[in-house]
Amino acid sequence: AALSSVALALSLVPTPDARATVKDTAATLVRGLDISAYQHAGSPIDWKLLARHNIRFVAVKVAEGTYYVNPYYPSDARAAAAVGLRVLPYVFANPNRAGGTATANFAARAAGSLRGPARLPLVVDLENDPYTKTADCYGLGTPAMIAWIAKFTKQAESLTGKWPIIYTTAAWWQECTRSTRQFRHDPLWLAAFGGTPPTVPFPWHSWTFLQYSNNGSLPGIGQTDLDYYQPTSGLPALRPPARRESKKREPKRSPTPERHLKKVPGNAHTAVRGSTDQ
Numbered sequence: 001a002a003l004s005s006v007a008l009a010l011s012l013v014p015t016p017d018a019r020a021t022v023k024d025t026a027a028t029l030v031r032g033l034d035i036s037a038y039q040h041a042g043s044p045i046d047w048k049l050l051a052r053h054n055i056r057f058v059a060v061k062v063a064e065g066t067y068y069v070n071p072y073y074p075s076d077a078r079a080a081a082a083v084g085l086r087v088l089p090y091v092f093a094n095p096n097r098a099g100g101t102a103t104a105n106f107a108a109r110a111a112g113s114l115r116g117p118a119r120l121p122l123v124v125d126l127e128n129d130p131y132t133k134t135a136d137c138y139g140l141g142t143p144a145m146i147a148w149i150a151k152f153t154k155q156a157e158s159l160t161g162k163w164p165i166i167y168t169t170a171a172w173w174q175e176c177t178r179s180t181r182q183f184r185h186d187p188l189w190l191a192a193f194g195g196t197p198p199t200v201p202f203p204w205h206s207w208t209f210l211q212y213s214n215n216g217s218l219p220g221i222g223q224t225d226l227d228y229y230q231p232t233s234g235l236p237a238l239r240p241p242a243r244r245e246s247k248k249r250e251p252k253r254s255p256t257p258e259r260h261l262k263k264v265p266g267n268a269h270t271a272v273r274g275s276t277d278q
Contacts, residue, residue, distance in 0.1 A: 034059035049220030065094035090123035100151030
């Protein structure tokens, strides 16, 4: 999800119009996608081609619960970073199999293969239980679910120094947390399809990331989820760094006590979610 170290100084404070359509804000949006092992069922991913199609970040599934690690995560993360993409490692949460602290520990260890400015915060994927269709909230009551998320976010922040990003839907958040106000400091990755203005769940007033399609297709990867990033402070702009031309030194002349050659700066260097399919 790798760019300039210069962050775009737009506020993480929610914007007034939380239901703005993607079309309304398209000029400021940054394109990205999210993948899992599923994307390796066919041809190899062409990361250079994706970058040429203006993809600037990718969320790669790193783990699920505390029982599965995506074997493609290390190679995908390195390859994406090598062509200038920012990488967001995400973990699919399974709260009835492991606690929030253990899940954060497991995901952080699995994501440790990519370090530096190429990697963005952990993402925790919170959605309906895919294994027990009648238990959207994994059999947990609202207080227990809030406590699980609190333990995950606290441990993730402790391990990475960054508040994790919460991926969810408005319906799941309302049903399983009763729209708790407890996680305002965590950026929201909202899943909302159909092209209609997305409803942003409380306590957020705006989304930071938006998964707007779960059935997209792009050259270089084929079928994949498609996302937008809405630039905010606290996260990089996710755009390629501006190229800086090196200045040539003037021919060295006879040194005098008053003459000093200027030091010439070198070129600037630069360092999201899937289904439960593994």
